[in-house]
Amino acid sequence: MAATAAVKSVTKAADAGINTFVVGLVSTSMAATDTLNKLAIAGREPRLGANPLTTRFHQALTKDDLIAALRTITGQVVSCRFPLSSPPPVPDNVTVSVGGTVIRHDPSGANGWEYATTAHTEVRVYGSSCDTIRAAGSAASVQIVYGCSGTGGAGGSGTLLMSDDFEDGNADGWLTDSASAAREKPPLMTAIL
DSSP states (O other), X not given: OHXXXXXHHHHHHHHTTOOOOOEEOOSSXXXXXXXXXXXXXXXXXXXXXXXXXXXXSEXXXXXXXXXXXXXXHHHHHXXXXXEOSSOOXXXXXXXXXXXXXXXXXXXXXXXXXXXXXXXXXXXXEOHHHHHHHHHXXXXXXXXXXXXXXXXXXXXXXXXXXEXXXXXXXXXXXXXXXXXXXXXXXXXXXXXXX
C-alpha cells in the first residue's frame, strides 16, 4: 500500500514537470526492486539499458556505485534538458538538432529526444546526442525548430521567432528575431516557424 502511494506521488510530481531520479540500496529483495523500478519509471528518469532485466533505478551497493550514480544523474540534469518558453504549436512537428545534425524523436528515451513534460514545455536529449552535448559543454549547439500544422515537417526553413544562447546559465533570455539577428555569435537554441 505504501509502495502504491509512493508511485502515485512520483507520477503526480512528474505530471507537474518535476521528475524524480531513484537511487536504491537493494540487492536481494524482489519486492523492493520492483517498487524502485516502478518509482524510476513513474518519475520519468529511468536508467536505460537494452537488457530487460536491468534495474530502472540507479543501484548503489557501494560508495563507488553511489558516486557513479550521482555523477550520471548530475550530468543528465545539467547538460541535456532544455526548457521551452512556450510549448510548440504542433508538438508532433518539431525538429531537434545537435551540432547541426537532426536527431530523431525517441519516446523510449534511448537515443534521441523526447518531451520531458506532458505539457511539452521541456525537451530532453538522450543517448549519444546527450554525450555530444556533454562533451562540447558550453560550446554545444542545440536547435529546436517548431513547425506549423500542414507544413509537412519542421525543416528549419521558416521565420526565426526567438533564440537563446544559454550563456547566462538559464532559459529566460530568449531574444526576438531582430535582437537575435544583431547577436555576434549564433544562438544555441532557436524557435523557428
